Amino acid sequence: MKHSHEKEREVIERLPRDEVLAHLGDFFSVIGDSTRIKILFSLSDSELCVGAICEILNMEQSAISHQLKVLKNADLIRCRREGRTVIYSLSDGHVEEILRSAYEHISEEATKHGTR
Amino acid sequence: MKHSHEKEREVIERLPRDEVLAHLGDFFSVIGDSTRIKILFSLSDSELCVGAICEILNMEQSAISHQLKVLKNADLIRCRREGRTVIYSLSDGHVEEILRSAYEHISEEATKHGTR
DNA sequence: ATAATATATGAATAGCAATTCAAATGAATG
DNA sequence: CATTCATTTGAATTGCTATTCATATATTAT
Numbered sequence: 001m002k003h004s005h006e007k008e009r010e011v012i013e014r015l016p017r018d019e020v021l022a023h024l025g026d027f028f029s030v031i032g033d034s035t036r037i038k039i040l041f042s043l044s045d046s047e048l049c050v051g052a053i054c055e056i057l058n059m060e061q062s063a064i065s066h067q068l069k070v071l072k073n074a075d076l077i078r079c080r081r082e083g084r085t086v087i088y089s090l091s092d093g094h095v096e097e098i099l100r101s102a103y104e105h106i107s108e109e110a111t112k113h114g115t116r
Numbered sequence: 117m118k119h120s121h122e123k124e125r126e127v128i129e130r131l132p133r134d135e136v137l138a139h140l141g142d143f144f145s146v147i148g149d150s151t152r153i154k155i156l157f158s159l160s161d162s163e164l165c166v167g168a169i170c171e172i173l174n175m176e177q178s179a180i181s182h183q184l185k186v187l188k189n190a191d192l193i194r195c196r197r198e199g200r201t202v203i204y205s206l207s208d209g210h211v212e213e214i215l216r217s218a219y220e221h222i223s224e225e226a227t228k229h230g231t232r
Numbered sequence: 233a234t235a236a237t238a239t240a241t242g243a244a245t246a247g248c249a250a251t252t253c254a255a256a257t258g259a260a261t262g
Numbered sequence: 263c264a265t266t267c268a269t270t271t272g273a274a275t276t277g278c279t280a281t282t283c284a285t286a287t288a289t290t291a292t
Contacts, residue, residue, distance in 0.1 A: 199268090
């Protein structure tokens with residue numbers, strides 16, 4: 001008798017709106033890149049200018065600049081100009097919180113599987 | 117006088133190990149896809165067989181199966197076979213927690229920017 | 233105004249990843 | 263055991279995205 005589709009309909013109804021899910025996907029894909037993750041962790045330590053970030057990540061300035069733009073468009077970081085340098089910082093504590101939360105998740109997984 | 121590189125060195129030292137950062141990036145990129153997000157949210161409601169997920173997302177079975185594999189490889193979901201159907205469920209509460217946390221983040225951003 | 237420093241931008245390339253298509257596997261059923 | 267149902271798999275395709283290269287903009291100093 002195949003199945004009733006009732007359960008499916010209920011699940012669909014409880015699902016967040018497509019727009020929200022898309023936003024969520026965007027958000028995670030922005031932080032789902034090792035370069036950007038490094039930038040975020042670096043900034044969680046202290047605000048930094050572009051040049052400093054390049055040194056820390058050991059990457060070309062252009063690449064960093066492009067990724068900073070992605071992070072900025074996602075409102076995860078902000079910047080202010082100071083003379084000819086531009087200083088970036090995290091835009092709020094929420095991002096850090098999510099990073100830490102996932103960081104713990106990863107660590108737990110690691111210890112569980114002995115991947116240490 | 118350029119700058120001292122001291123700050124940079126300190127930041128580098130405090131950074132989690134590359135391996136951990138890579139793991140984190142992987143983790144977020146896995147959930148940084150709207151299809152997989154939908155699957156995860158659906159499963160947070162109740163365990164589901166593949167066919168049901170296809171109906172809920174209105175996508176081809178093969179595509180779903182491929183994505184389920186990705187989620188499984190990342191240990192975000194697990195499955196058990198029951199007759200000829202395979203039933204998927206979230207592997208632990210941690211994932212849900214991170215999803216909810218980000219969900220709130222997104223919601224706050226939305227209200228802040230009036231994007232509602 | 234010119235040069236030097238710091239950052240941003242646009243176009244091109246190259247690598248990856250999501251979906252589709254076709255076929256394979258696994259389990260139940262006549 | 264042949265058939266049907268549920269799911270998986272591999273290969274091909276197509277679209278996306280990170281990085282590079284070259285160039286542009288902005289700020290300060292000479």
